[in-house]
Amino acid sequence: MQLNFFKEDIEALPAIKTQAFQAWVSSFNKKQVKEINYIFSSDEYVLNVNRAYLNHDYYTDIITFLNSEVDEPIESDIFISVERVCDNAEKFSFGNFADEIHRVMAHGVLHLMGFDDKTEEDKIEMRAQEVLALEFINGYVSRETD
Numbered sequence: 001m002q003l004n005f006f007k008e009d010i011e012a013l014p015a016i017k018t019q020a021f022q023a024w025v026s027s028f029n030k031k032q033v034k035e036i037n038y039i040f041s042s043d044e045y046v047l048n049v050n051r052a053y054l055n056h057d058y059y060t061d062i063i064t065f066l067n068s069e070v071d072e073p074i075e076s077d078i079f080i081s082v083e084r085v086c087d088n089a090e091k092f093s094f095g096n097f098a099d100e101i102h103r104v105m106a107h108g109v110l111h112l113m114g115f116d117d118k119t120e121e122d123k124i125e126m127r128a129q130e131v132l133a134l135e136f137i138n139g140y141v142s143r144e145t146d
Contacts, residue, residue: 001026001033008041010082014101020140021105024133030113034073038080038105046081061085064108078108099134106133 003022007013025033043059050056050063061084068075080101089100110129111117117126 002035004035004037006037006039008039009045010040010042013040014082014085015098016105017098017102017137017140020137021102023140024106024136025109027136028109028113032073033109033112034068035075036109036112037077038108039077040080040082043081043083046079046084049079059084061088062104062108064111066112074112076108076112078105080104080108099138102137103130103134106130106137109133 001022003018003025005013005016005018025036046061046063047057047059050058050060053065054063059081061081063079065077065079066074067077082101085100085104086097088104089097107126107130110126110133115126115129116122
């Protein structure tokens with residue numbers, strides 16, 4: 001599995017617990033992941049993606065595109081607005097920015113794994129899965145030795 005991190009229209013990439021996040025993604029037995037590209041950017045950049053590809057004219061923290069067929073290993077591009085994540089971390093008290101960025105990254109993967117957030121019941125399940133993801137990521141201890 002390949003996780004790639006890019007930045008567009010921002011100065012620097014946020015700090016990511018890459019090894020822990022990759023271990024969390026690997027823990028899913030539902031679908032195999034080939035490659036996920038995370039593109040971290042500004043509100044305006046994600047808004048333009050939202051307008052161009054989804055015909056939505058509003059700001060959002062994340063847009064997830066599945067680039068592979070449903071029965072193939074997952075290939076995806078996930079666009080994340082760092083500005084929106086920062087605002088949401090403060091506004092909704094999810095914790096600090098580090099937790100919120102990992103929660104949003106997990107949110108995109110959960111969509112790829114078949115979770116949805118259209119109904120209230122779906123939203124509750126999605127949030128529960130996000131909490132489990134954060135617990136895994138924050139509690140992760142590498143099994144590699146130096």
